[in-house]
Amino acid sequence: MHYRHVVITHHGGPGVLQIVVDECPEPQVGEVRIRVLATGVAFTDVLVREGLYPGLPKVPFTPGYEIVGIVDQLGPEVEDLKTGQRVVALTVVGGYSEFICVPAAECVLVPDGVDSAEAVSLVLQYVTAYQLLHRIAKVQAGNRILIHGAAGGVGTALLELGHLIDLQMYGTDSATKQDLIANLGAVPIDYQQKDFRQEIRRLAPEGVDVVFDSIGGRHLLQSYQTLRSNGQLVSYGFSSALANQRGRLLKLGSSMGLLTLLKLWPDGQKAVFYSIADLKQRQPDWFQEDLKILLDLLANGSIQPIIADRLPLEDAAHAHELLDQSDVRGQLVLLCSQAAGSDSSERHSQSPSIDHRPAPG
Numbered sequence: 001m002h003y004r005h006v007v008i009t010h011h012g013g014p015g016v017l018q019i020v021v022d023e024c025p026e027p028q029v030g031e032v033r034i035r036v037l038a039t040g041v042a043f044t045d046v047l048v049r050e051g052l053y054p055g056l057p058k059v060p061f062t063p064g065y066e067i068v069g070i071v072d073q074l075g076p077e078v079e080d081l082k083t084g085q086r087v088v089a090l091t092v093v094g095g096y097s098e099f100i101c102v103p104a105a106e107c108v109l110v111p112d113g114v115d116s117a118e119a120v121s122l123v124l125q126y127v128t129a130y131q132l133l134h135r136i137a138k139v140q141a142g143n144r145i146l147i148h149g150a151a152g153g154v155g156t157a158l159l160e161l162g163h164l165i166d167l168q169m170y171g172t173d174s175a176t177k178q179d180l181i182a183n184l185g186a187v188p189i190d191y192q193q194k195d196f197r198q199e200i201r202r203l204a205p206e207g208v209d210v211v212f213d214s215i216g217g218r219h220l221l222q223s224y225q226t227l228r229s230n231g232q233l234v235s236y237g238f239s240s241a242l243a244n245q246r247g248r249l250l251k252l253g254s255s256m257g258l259l260t261l262l263k264l265w266p267d268g269q270k271a272v273f274y275s276i277a278d279l280k281q282r283q284p285d286w287f288q289e290d291l292k293i294l295l296d297l298l299a300n301g302s303i304q305p306i307i308a309d310r311l312p313l314e315d316a317a318h319a320h321e322l323l324d325q326s327d328v329r330g331q332l333v334l335l336c337s338q339a340a341g342s343d344s345s346e347r348h349s350q351s352p353s354i355d356h357r358p359a360p361g
């Protein structure tokens with residue numbers, strides 16, 4: 001049997017993503033083969049495409065950090081899954097594909113009635129947001145948090161989950177996304193028009209309890225300056241490295257150096273770095289527990305991920321162009337197999353579902 005998948009032919013712009021037809025993979029011992037229904041496309045995939053993500057295989061390879069699909073074939077020694085079950089998994093690479101083989105132990109069942117595109121958006125964006133809040137920062141109701149890139153995939157997930165536990169939230173992003181941040185219950189700050197440090201001094205004079213920074217570089221120092229005493233800087237991305245086409249790896253290295261310096265700074269404030277892949281390796285149980293909690297929140301309607309668009313697999317390069325142009329609100333999803341979305345267990349919600357909660361005064 002043949003299948004289609006997208007490969008990165010060499011590192012570079014969206015044009016390096018090409019559809020390839022190959023012989024379908026066979027599941028090895030302990031693996032299941034999954035017919036992929038949906039895979040997420042996010043900023044992390046841009047880093048993968050550009051060769052800026054650590055631990056990548058050599059090109060050519062298939063990108064795709066997360067999948068939802070139907071178990072199609074069991075490999076030897078698989079006992080806990082059955083063919084026909086709908087599962088979700090974090091793959092890091094390989095998801096932009098009609099079929100993928102994944103260790104059975106890495107799969108989590110998707111509850112009936114949950115939309116596949118919404119479920120797939122939980123794996124990277126929402127697990128990251130959940131772990132940033134609950135495993136790393138260990139926030140409490142009433143804490144003040146500052147989120148940079150608050151209208152992005154992880155940012156909107158942080159806002160939704162933060163709202164559930166009554167955090168006081170401030171979110172930076174560009175002008176056209178201020179309404180989205182306010183609708184998700186935070187005070188928006190236009191980072192291109194205002195100095196966010198001054199805005200935080202005005203809005204929360206004693207400083208914030210936690211700042212979540214996905215920008216990196218010198219931005220980390222500015223974020224640090226918004227903290228109250230004993231506050232915490234949580235760094236989890238270096239998107240500023242991509243903005244500067246020259247010396248990008250140098251910039252990644254200097255961000256980590258700066259973070260180490262801040263960690264050692266003897267002023268009572270804390271600085272930590274979070275990586276979903278590292279934490280999953282160290283604490284695999286946490287990843288599964290957190291994903292199950294999020295699937296339950298999705299199934300009972302407590303969270304409503306914003307799906308920016310659902311595109312066919314062959315539009316992978318177009319999805320990356322949209323991300324490169326910063327023209328995306330929420331999660332982009334590729335629908336991979338022709339039967340995607342036709343499962344009877346699935347509820348469909350084709351339009352972006354934004355919760356119109358009033359912004360705090």
Ligand SMILES: NC(=O)c1ccc[n+]([C@@H]2O[C@H](COP(=O)([O-])OP(=O)(O)OC[C@H]3O[C@@H](n4cnc5c(N)ncnc54)[C@H](OP(=O)(O)O)[C@@H]3O)[C@@H](O)[C@H]2O)c1
Pocket residue numbers: 042043044047124125128148149150151152153154155172173174177191214215236237238239274275276277326330
């Ligand atoms: N450590 C981990 O495990 C982990 C997991 C997931 C994601 N990440 C990282 O987290 C970051 C965000 O991912 P994402 O998927 O949420 O990206 P995204 O959907 O592209 O969102 C990023 C948002 O940040 C805004 N932005 C850019 N520069 C900014 C600045 N200086 N100040 C405030 N906002 C700014 C962008 O809007 P404009 O361009 O319009 O300004 C965009 O709305 C990426 O660096 C990604 O690699 C890390």
